[in-house]
Amino acid sequence: MTSSYQQINQAQPGGVVNVAQHGDLHVHQGAPAYTLRPWTPAPAAMPGRARRQPSWLLAAASRAVTFVGRKQELDALAAWRDAPDHGLAVRLLHGPGGQGKTRLAAEFAAASAARGWTVAQADLHASRARGPWPPPEPGASAADAQGRLLIVDYAERWPVTELHALFEDGWLRSGGPARLLLLARPAGHWWHSLEYHLVGAGTQDTSATALPAGRGRGGGCGDLRDGARLLRSDSRGA
Numbered sequence: 001m002t003s004s005y006q007q008i009n010q011a012q013p014g015g016v017v018n019v020a021q022h023g024d025l026h027v028h029q030g031a032p033a034y035t036l037r038p039w040t041p042a043p044a045a046m047p048g049r050a051r052r053q054p055s056w057l058l059a060a061a062s063r064a065v066t067f068v069g070r071k072q073e074l075d076a077l078a079a080w081r082d083a084p085d086h087g088l089a090v091r092l093l094h095g096p097g098g099q100g101k102t103r104l105a106a107e108f109a110a111a112s113a114a115r116g117w118t119v120a121q122a123d124l125h126a127s128r129a130r131g132p133w134p135p136p137e138p139g140a141s142a143a144d145a146q147g148r149l150l151i152v153d154y155a156e157r158w159p160v161t162e163l164h165a166l167f168e169d170g171w172l173r174s175g176g177p178a179r180l181l182l183l184a185r186p187a188g189h190w191w192h193s194l195e196y197h198l199v200g201a202g203t204q205d206t207s208a209t210a211l212p213a214g215r216g217r218g219g220g221c222g223d224l225r226d227g228a229r230l231l232r233s234d235s236r237g238a
Contacts, residue, residue: 033162036171039109039119039151070104073211077108080207081117081149081179088172088203090180092155094187095211101183104211105151108181116146122166124158147177155182156190163194167201 080091093101109119150172155163172178184191187208195206 033125033159034166035123036120036150036169037123039113039121039149041106041110070100070107073104074108074111076209077104077181078111081112081147083205085177085205087205088167088178088180089205090167090182090198090203091206092182092184092187092191092208093211094184094191094208097185099211099213101211102153105153105181105183109149109151112149117149118147119149119151120171121151121153124154124162147179148172148174149179149181151181151183153183154185156184156186160190160193164197167198167203 077091077093080089083089093105095101109121113119148171150166152158152166158166166172167180172180187210191208195208198206
């Protein structure tokens, strides 16, 4: 027999109680269900792991193969980032799995950091015990001279309430240029609903871009040679 559970939520004067019908209601005890952390380049390729699991060479996080192509997409992202807008701009980059969204975002993050932008990424349901990040005074760092870039992967999996909270996060609302790059597979109703919310909240710069098929992930013959060299270096060291 399945046990039942009852929770009674009572609003205080001036408060609001949200009810979900035929859906999920996410309740968090005073803290968001996401964590912001500084973006860091992926670790260098590990030949030992590649030999044990060759498919790992295809993972964007491994960066085991050389990034090629995608110049047009990188230029478009750079133009979006550097547009003369001192507020928040949000862009959705969407496409099928394996198209190269994560790797493209990593290259864009590295280029942005090299130009003086402070780059962070948001993790859903991550541990909050990650040290003093974000800084206690968001606008105090000289590294923020250019602006702030926040990257969210698998954005379509986030509860809408958490995305709304992220849009209002103090780290993005520090007063300087802020760019929020969302990565997702689909761009359907969930995105249109979010875009409507953003525009209603005063964010005028919202856009969605489909990532076309290409070699940006690093799937050409030259990239396969990179993987082969990695495996040969492991065999020589064995």
